[in-house]
Amino acid sequence: MHSNWRDCKAWLDNGLPINTTCNEAAKLYDASLTQYVGKYNDMNVGGLEKSMEDTLRADPNFVMGHVIKNGLNLLGTGTSIQFDNKLATDVDTMVRLCFNQQGLSDREKMHVNAVKLWSVGKMARACDIWEDILLDNPSDILALKFAHDTYFYLGYSNHMKDSLGRVLPQWKKDTPLYGYLYGMYAFGLEETNLYPEAEKFARMGLEINEKDVWSTHCIAHVMEMTGRHDEGIKFMSGTENNWAASGMLCCHNYWHWALYLIEQGDYSGALGIYDEYVYKTSKSTGAPLHFVDACSLLLRLNMEGVRLEGRWNDCYEVIRPHVDDHVLTFNDNHILLACLGANKIETVKRMMTSIKESVVKCTGDLANITKEVGLPICEAFVAYNDGDYAKAVDLMYPIRYQVWKIGGSNAQRDIYNIFLINAALKSNKQKHRRLARVLLMERRSAKPCSPLTDRLIQRTLAIHTG
Template sequence: MKRDGYDLVTSTDSSEAQRAFENAVLGLATHRPNTGLAVQATLAADSHHVAGHALKGFANLILARSELGATAASALNDARDALSVKAGGTTDERVLVTALDAAVEGGFSHAADILDDGFENRPTTFLPFKISQALRFMLGDAAGMLKASTRAVKDLDTGSRAAGFLLGCHAFSLEEHGRYSEALVAGQRAVALQPDDSWGLHAVSHVFEMCGDTGEGIDWLEGSRTAWSRCNNFSFHMAWHLGLLHLERGDDDRVLQIYDDEVRPQQTDDFRDMANAVSLLWRMEQSGVHVGDRWMDVADVAYRRRTDTTLIFAALHNLAAMVAVGEREGAAELVAQIDAKALGMDDQARIAAEIGVPMARVLAGLDAPADRRMIDRMVANLPKIGGSNAQRDFFVLALAKAVGAGGDDAAVSQIGRIRQQLKADDRLFKTIERTVGTRLPA
């Protein structure tokens, strides 16, 4: 039995496996591209490394691709077998496997609860903490994220390996609650402790964006480029933030350059990369920027994913891409798939029913909200889609555009007032307001 450098107690007797697994956890924390290789090295050194199998399972689920569900289930079986070989394993390992079981069944919220409760007395044990944060992020559960991160940073040992990473997560959770001053302090402290904490860097960039501090945001991202440019595809997302800041400043040519070179340098179908591309292209078009044929590759990916509703957040971005190029049949098929998803029983089925179905119909141009109460309900339910406030702002803007197209200037103003509770007024929303001849009061 060994306690690793991030406080997880495992049943491995292999020092090589422990070192490899610590590298995997560090890769997870820093969003480095070598994380998968480190997990492979862990399992090569100890084929019954329970936590290694569990991490593999969670990693495949978090990719939110329908075809990877079987891979995650296989990892769960391997983790269970490893527990048997290790005479039941450690308490830490059993918690991880129980949580993975819940997640494989579609219960991300339940899985996160299992992780948080299972490590209630050791909330700084980094792997279960980070996995729980990731699952709650995908569910838009900012309250759950903040509850866990607040517990983790209380009486934090700043000399521990995970200290900076824990603070970075806390900074992001604060930011998602609109507690921007606190988030800024926590994020900057996180990066001071751990300069490679890309999530902490990311949290601070969110603060600048939501507050409308474009110059400071650009300086922050450019000044930390050495750190985040070494990330895996998370670097594309950091570049997305940079693009948004330049778009707000009207630097159209620079935004197009960032899109081509840093946001969409590879034609991947990772849902996070797609969300970056779709939402930035949409914003550019609404801002009057000519994007040429840039929609075509994302629409092609979206069409291939038109039956995948593993994650409603991803499905809605795919839908928007197909709508952008006039792919009506593919869009109609995906809307029908989201309707069908809403009849299920797992977390994403509930999300589909509560917000996925009505938002899909808005994006597809099939319906606009019938009345103000429906608008209020949709905006209130948007966090359930998952992602961050900045990412979901795409849906807020699309909703405003949809009701504005129907000439409902009062509804656009209503959406704007709700939006201003978290985000400073910006050029794009003003453009949408002008299309219906309305303006929010100062």
């Protein structure tokens, strides 16, 4: 675990001067940055949240301390300046300090501008600015990681890949945090279907640091997308001690493990992971990163015909504070699933109304994505829950090639493909049942080794011959 934090001179020597004379603030900023990039909490500094707070206690006027704190609050997608007055004030304070400080570099000013744009929904424009920073400062891993994560939210897979492809050759191996670039590049490669290359770079990252949870996560994706479920289970169980302590991503890695089990039809095993890790983490943190995994697993198990007992109600209690947030369309889709699963009809009505109102009132990338894709998906979920499977198909099928816009990974978005097939199988229209058959052919062509697909094909045959 890295602990040789950089002071003001070290930042200058690395070509990334920061506008503070407080060495304690500089070191705590480095500690915060390292934990963010590495996706872990270092309790030697009290964890990521505390180290960010302590950075600003050491120097309340340290602009980059405000940048990383506000940026991570926004990228966490659990809050927004539209309804969080403190966050709005914090962003305003960051901007004011930027304008009032002498000696602030253009790079630091650009960081402030990017976070400000993100806060008002202009996520793609924020990424443009971070890429501009990287043109002259390729070792600025905060710009690189902020852009990488935002591309993920926007579904910009090629951007994720190419951003790292431009930067990685310019880094020296002794540059702090160098090893983490391999996992980031690997993820971009995986999301653009370059699976052998992705696995190669992810394993290079793990050779440098076996606890690199992002590289582990990327290999989990590769094995999911290539149908290597037995190998995936063996890999996750064999490396569990290396990644399970990562407070930020361990829940999601367990989610991947559960996907392998669902593919194999091991529903009790998948429920065990859900109960012991995914739900418990979601309940403990209340973070969108965690509760979307919980909702996703429950829907997948539900569509497999698994009895979930009171799990939807428990999940609903986790997401309930976020029903009216509308920070990300991807989050909204999963929050709605919990409302539907728990049969909270009035909450569903309220949520659908507020989503439609937010599309009218809000501007920026997310409002457009919600209008074009997010709202039809939500309407399809409601129709399916009401038993109107034909309507669900008619809503989902025309936008199936636009779903990438809501962000997330290919593996996460696969739930929409499975949902469409299930809706088509249940529809009373013969056309939809034919559609289900050809979608399953398409699915098998893309991923020949999928027991889940085989089970759905058997259901199709039963309907056809019944």
